[in-house]
Amino acid sequence: MDRFVLQGPVGPEIIIEGKSYLFFGGTDYLGMAGRPELARGAEKAVARYGISSSSSRISVGTTELHLELEKVISRFAGTEDAVVMATGYMGMDALLSAVLEKDDMILIQHNAHSSIREAVAVRTPSCLEFKIDDLGTLEEALRKISGEAGRIIVVAEGVSPLFGTVFPLPEVLKILMERNSLVLLDDAHAFGVLGEHGRGTAEFHxxxxxxxxxxATLSKAFGAFGGCVPGSLRLTEALRNRSLAYQGATPPPAPVVGAALASFEYFAENQELLQKLHENAGLLKQGLTRLGLPAENPSVPVAPLCLGSTEKMQNLCERLLEQGILTPFSTYPGSPEGGMIRLAVSAVHTSEQIGFLLECMEKFI
Ligand SMILES: Cc1ncc(COP(=O)(O)O)c(C=O)c1O
Structure with a gap:
């Protein structure tokens, strides 16, 4: 059974069992999920288009709203085009469908998100792994690939969901320079988060x-739902022609698309949110450093806490809960054995809220 059941929208404060808690988890990085603007966007869309378009994109499932959202996303991402699809989970599968050719060799990040591992597993029974914190493993994997193989396709997370590690793109591109290669990133936790405009990992670097x-996904920083692949017209055309996930699934329902459109509009009018998110991430990380805890990647709003024993971590979560602070103990796939605490801040946490979290942690750690 799920222990925590929300009785209202997600945000810096949430309601569980009738009680309000400060929440330092989840992925609502820009604080959009509970915004009334998104709810109004959803209401307007549902009034006009209903809920589901009840068909896949290629069989009369595309509404005007889906096309509008694709335009808005490509403008935001600075790309020629974008494709919207049912979930972010389908993203890497769709990307691989679009680009993969016979004889290509896939190199996958060790411990990548299950959506990436599954997308790769259906295409190749065995692929080489590398570690993003030890790029010697990437060089070693490359040495194992014969000169007769096709292109090298590196697949990885832009930002790791649990540890907040940023993919070292410039270093990887340098290592790959001599090879015919592609890098495919799942920017679920970087889109709307990293870079000057929030475009993600590539912009950050x-x-x-x-x-x-x-x-990327619209369900995290943008507070809506659904997956997207921004890119060149060549990429999006290949995706639409080749991805069975894109062709076979009903796209996100109209209210969700309406909410996503409202989210991009709100973000465009409130650019300071991104700066606030980076400031809050910095505040959290500086505070953790003061407590003697590891806190890397200062502009990423995710901080992992691995405190040795499960008991110690669960104990800390319970003490914080008594103070009205929910910091989820995570056993999400990819967590270390024994679990971890995954802290996350959003653009709409106040510095007082972050200060209170740190103060309580100092008492109980
Ligand atoms: C790295 C990564 N990729 C993909 C997904 C799936 O995205 P969505 O939940 O929007 O389908 C998640 C988490 O939800 C994730 O952490």
Missing amino acids: GCSQTNTHFC
Whole structure:
């Protein structure tokens, strides 16, 4: 049974069993999920288009709203086009369908999100792994690939959901320089989060190479739902022609698309949210450092806490809960054995709220 059941929208404060808690988890990075603007966007869309379009994109399931959202996303991402699909989970599968050719060799990040691992597993029974915190493993994997193989396709998370580690794109591109290669990133936790405009991992690193593609989700920073792949017209056309997930699934329902459109509009009018998110991430990380805890990646709003024993971590979560703070203990796939605490801040946490979390942690750790 799920222990915590929400009785209202997600946000910096949530209601569980009739009680309000400060919430430092989840992925509502820009604080959009509970915004009334998104609810109004959803209401307007449902009034006009109903709920489901009841068909896949290629069989009369596309509404005007889906096309509008694709335009808005491509404008935001600075790409020629974008494809919207049912879930973010389908993103890497759709990207691989679009780009993979016979003889290509896939190199996958160790412990990548299940959506990436499953997308790769259906295409190749065995692939080589590398670790993003030890790029010697990438060089070693490359040495194992014969000269007769096709392109090298590197697949990874832009930002790791649990540890908040940023994919070292410039270093990886440098290692791949001599090879015919593509890098495919799942930017679920980077889209709307990293970079000057929130475009994600490539913008964060200032990389604009044409051999880097990414997929993202609308369910995290943008507070709505559904997956997307922004990219060149060549990429999106290949995806629409080749991805069975895109062709076979009903796209996100109209109210969800209406909410996503409202979210991009709100973000465009409130650009300071991104700066606030980075400030809050910095505040949390500085505070953790003061407590003697590891706190890397200062602009990423996710901080992992691995405190040795499960008991110690669960104990801390319970003490914090008594103070009205919910910091979820995570056994999400990819968590270390024994679990971890995954802290996350959003753009709409106040500095007082973050200060209170740190103060309580100092008392109980
Ligand atoms: C890295 C990563 N990719 C994909 C997904 C799936 O996205 P969605 O939940 O929007 O389908 C998640 C988490 O939900 C994730 O953490």
